[in-house]
Amino acid sequence: MGAPASEGSPGSQPESALWWSAVTGTLATACLGLLASVLGADDMTVGRSVGMIVILTICGVGLAAGSRRLLDHTSAGYGLGPLAAGFALAAVPGFVAVGFYPGLVYFRGFDALIVPLGIVSGGVALVAVVGPALRQANVATLPGLLRARFGKLVGLPAAIVALLAMLALVCVLLEIIVPIIARAFDVPVTTAVLSFCGLMIVLTLAGGIRSAAWTGVVAMILALSLFLGTVSAATFVILGNPVAAIAYGVALPEIEAREVALIEQGRVDFGVFTAFQKAFLTVDMQNWAALALVLAAALAVLPSQATFLQTVRNSAQSRRAAAHGLLVLVVLFTTVPAAAALMRLELYRAVERAERVADLPDWVIRASARDGLRVEGVSLAMIATVAEALAEGTQRTRLNAALGASDPHLERAWTALAPEVQESVVAVAARLATARNSSGDLAALDAQRLAEAVAPTLDANEPLGFGSLTLTPDAFVLALPAAIGAPSAMQGLIAAVVMCLALAAGLALTATSGLIVSRDIVGWDGRASRSEGIYVARQRFASVAVVVCAGLIVGMTDLPQEIVLVGGVSLLAAGLFPTSVLSIWWPRATAAGCLAGMMTGLALTVYYLVGTTLYPVTFYEQWSWVSSAGAEAFAEFEEAKQIWMASEGAERTQAYFELAGRATGSLWSPGLANWIGIAPAAAGLIGMIAGCVVAVLVSLLVPGQRGSRRANKVKRDDEAGVDLKRTAGDPGQAATQT
Amino acid sequence: MQLAEIIAGAMLLAIAVILPTGLADRIVPFSAFGLGTALIMAMLGAVMLAHGLVSRRLAGLAHDQDAVCGLRARARVLWTLFVSTGVVIAVPYLTGPLNLITVAGFPLGYFMAAQGALLLLTIIAFRAARRLDTIDFETGVKMHPLAEEP
Numbered sequence: 001m002g003a004p005a006s007e008g009s010p011g012s013q014p015e016s017a018l019w020w021s022a023v024t025g026t027l028a029t030a031c032l033g034l035l036a037s038v039l040g041a042d043d044m045t046v047g048r049s050v051g052m053i054v055i056l057t058i059c060g061v062g063l064a065a066g067s068r069r070l071l072d073h074t075s076a077g078y079g080l081g082p083l084a085a086g087f088a089l090a091a092v093p094g095f096v097a098v099g100f101y102p103g104l105v106y107f108r109g110f111d112a113l114i115v116p117l118g119i120v121s122g123g124v125a126l127v128a129v130v131g132p133a134l135r136q137a138n139v140a141t142l143p144g145l146l147r148a149r150f151g152k153l154v155g156l157p158a159a160i161v162a163l164l165a166m167l168a169l170v171c172v173l174l175e176i177i178v179p180i181i182a183r184a185f186d187v188p189v190t191t192a193v194l195s196f197c198g199l200m201i202v203l204t205l206a207g208g209i210r211s212a213a214w215t216g217v218v219a220m221i222l223a224l225s226l227f228l229g230t231v232s233a234a235t236f237v238i239l240g241n242p243v244a245a246i247a248y249g250v251a252l253p254e255i256e257a258r259e260v261a262l263i264e265q266g267r268v269d270f271g272v273f274t275a276f277q278k279a280f281l282t283v284d285m286q287n288w289a290a291l292a293l294v295l296a297a298a299l300a301v302l303p304s305q306a307t308f309l310q311t312v313r314n315s316a317q318s319r320r321a322a323a324h325g326l327l328v329l330v331v332l333f334t335t336v337p338a339a340a341a342l343m344r345l346e347l348y349r350a351v352e353r354a355e356r357v358a359d360l361p362d363w364v365i366r367a368s369a370r371d372g373l374r375v376e377g378v379s380l381a382m383i384a385t386v387a388e389a390l391a392e393g394t395q396r397t398r399l400n401a402a403l404g405a406s407d408p409h410l411e412r413a414w415t416a417l418a419p420e421v422q423e424s425v426v427a428v429a430a431r432l433a434t435a436r437n438s439s440g441d442l443a444a445l446d447a448q449r450l451a452e453a454v455a456p457t458l459d460a461n462e463p464l465g466f467g468s469l470t471l472t473p474d475a476f477v478l479a480l481p482a483a484i485g486a487p488s489a490m491q492g493l494i495a496a497v498v499m500c501l502a503l504a505a506g507l508a509l510t511a512t513s514g515l516i517v518s519r520d521i522v523g524w525d526g527r528a529s530r531s532e533g534i535y536v537a538r539q540r541f542a543s544v545a546v547v548v549c550a551g552l553i554v555g556m557t558d559l560p561q562e563i564v565l566v567g568g569v570s571l572l573a574a575g576l577f578p579t580s581v582l583s584i585w586w587p588r589a590t591a592a593g594c595l596a597g598m599m600t601g602l603a604l605t606v607y608y609l610v611g612t613t614l615y616p617v618t619f620y621e622q623w624s625w626v627s628s629a630g631a632e633a634f635a636e637f638e639e640a641k642q643i644w645m646a647s648e649g650a651e652r653t654q655a656y657f658e659l660a661g662r663a664t665g666s667l668w669s670p671g672l673a674n675w676i677g678i679a680p681a682a683a684g685l686i687g688m689i690a691g692c693v694v695a696v697l698v699s700l701l702v703p704g705q706r707g708s709r710r711a712n713k714v715k716r717d718d719e720a721g722v723d724l725k726r727t728a729g730d731p732g733q734a735a736t737q738t
Numbered sequence: 739m740q741l742a743e744i745i746a747g748a749m750l751l752a753i754a755v756i757l758p759t760g761l762a763d764r765i766v767p768f769s770a771f772g773l774g775t776a777l778i779m780a781m782l783g784a785v786m787l788a789h790g791l792v793s794r795r796l797a798g799l800a801h802d803q804d805a806v807c808g809l810r811a812r813a814r815v816l817w818t819l820f821v822s823t824g825v826v827i828a829v830p831y832l833t834g835p836l837n838l839i840t841v842a843g844f845p846l847g848y849f850m851a852a853q854g855a856l857l858l859l860t861i862i863a864f865r866a867a868r869r870l871d872t873i874d875f876e877t878g879v880k881m882h883p884l885a886e887e888p
Contacts, residue, residue: 110833113851117826120859124822127863128815128870245853249843277848279833286774288830296826316874319867323860330860334853585815 047492066206073208086324118295168568269467514543574687597695750783
């Protein structure tokens, strides 16, 4: 037996020291934040400084977990322990829970509850199937497991699918976190992308999976203490109840009563308004369940999750780690939506109290100054950016570019404004620019300036409507402390916690991607003649390449975030889930069956996604017999088609748009072009079911391939020099042999 | 008996596959079958089929204790996945009726989607982990084929 894994690797910090530094670092930053709050540090500079200290803490722990050993880079030295592995495992879904989910609940109400149900259900599959299997088989990645059992024929496509899906998820993560960093720390978007990617690269280089795991541990401790603390404080301030999970239920009747009052007063715009409690407004019942299942399947086979579950000593610990991670997630997911409910309630109250823009409460103005909240599409941050651009001599026609350089979201909001509002904003900004003080600083922005800027769109005789106020989803978490009147120091702290979670999630995804590239795509030969350093270098290079690719994609392209997210999740659900689960659970699964299942699932998913979104007319014509639309809809479609065929010139184009409009739905809700009413975003479900059926049928029909399983195992054992049976429960031995 | 269960399960599954295509509407005079009905029938069919197959296999393997334990572990995993899938599917379909009841401010359907189902799934996960650990510990048999082989 080698040295016990819990003692850490030679030359690196032991696990106990990392635990202590994680806990004390969190406590120290929490105390610092509270001290700043108590001292009334309302200056944003203090908030940013506190935020920077939190980020430095997590980076410190990540660097301390650094190591040059191969086993640390691939499996964190098998020394993580079930609790730490559970925390690390929860980092990716934890970021979803804190950085993305509250905004989704605020905007979609009940329909957003798909996310926690899908993720937690996927966690159950991790506990029961995927996690222990990796540990038992002693492989580092999920594609590696498939490769070990079926050879390269299945392992390579699985690795490519996993890599593409994780790259998509890293891109989405960057899209979400970059605006938050830019707003919280008042830096341009490019600087935010570069600094975040830079941190990811440094920490991945330091310790690979070990650094990613310990960063995740600290991030989750921060989220559980600071973020939940803030939500609890908010529920106490607003509702007098510090238990957020219960306060959530208490807030619901109040929200409903206020919604009814606002509707009766005619102060909501039904074009954009969604009632908070009303179910299935954006997604129907069937697609609600389908999307939750797709999300569950994707999380169950997300390679980073599986990789963290093999950082413990045996399969029992692996199950316990997954269960602990699940428990932590459930705590977050049951508590965090309270923040969204409270924000709705506070905004309703603000609209009720304020008849005019100038009467809006201070927290709305503070949130608007960070572009967290817009009134009629205009925020104080937008006015300030325009004023700065004008002060620097930018011409009126080049304001778009100036806003885009500062924040692409601002540019989009600016472009969407009516020309008279743009003129009004420019007029207010020009006055601000000319009234700068001697050191060149702009005068303080207040509600009056906002009221002047949006004056052309608001009727002076009508009271302010709820539809006039738009909370920007990416800045939702920044607006929460402002809503409860917390000092600016808390805003910096909360932004830092979200950034830490994003960093941990990004590290988990990129470190695992590096592992997959270096082990499952480029190939792992395990030759004794090569030193560990070569494999570590290869993994480091691959991780850096993934970060750079994601950074370039986000920085240079303008991909729609939700399509990238749906693409990544569908790839995992349709491509990896059936194959992985069958390979673990079913001894009779064969290489041919798994490959056929994977390809069928992927092909069907891509076909359905592309067909229903890009070619809906052709799709509906081909598959009208399985569409959920009835005969009446078909007759109307045929009528529109006849009109299109009969018309010519510009009318023909118009007629085609009308025809396509009938067949096309949204990503979340199907149009006429569908199979049994499945929305394009849930295409993964079709691929999943088809992949499973095909894999089972082909495995039964091609029994000769089953014999290859043992041959592959023997080959792999020879190559890697690892006796699976002997080392399955003995990490120390695995460490020495690898 | 086991054979009858297998046949009944397979038939239910087949009907569940046919239902969404709309073919049943041509045979049955009323079209009351939605995807929900099909899913419920598919799940019922899958349970019957799986139970029948496992029972039949267990009866045939009575002399081989290792194989019986491996099968028990696989059956436990299947059951866990089945129950968690069932919870995910049931939550949206039961939201309407459950919302008629209010508990601690929450409409019950809303509570189930936001908190109740999550707690239920966590209990299922812990229970599954414990059972599978017990099977591992008692028998030393690993579920994964790579770990099973000598």
